[in-house]
Amino acid sequence: MLQCFYHRVFPSPSKSKRAVIVFNKKGEYVAVIASITQAALIQGVNKKLIYYNCIGKSIMVGNFYFRFYLSELGLTLSDLDNLTVQKYDELYREATE
16 A cells, blocks of 8 residues: 555656655665665665656665656755655655645
């Protein structure tokens, strides 16, 4: 059921490269990475695993959550310091409804 929810929240990306936001297993913000390819290289995993996590086909990759970064949310650097995966999912869902 959770995967179905994420699938609705995270629509398929465009063909262009998209930044990825990373959260640790506690759901705390870790980093923004320029692309799925770079995130996969850093994590040492296949980029499909990162993509599947971004679109909701998986919950985590290793000990991290990955989400497509949505610039329309207007997050600042100070916002990122206190951002959790749950809050980001909520903001993303509101912005894409």
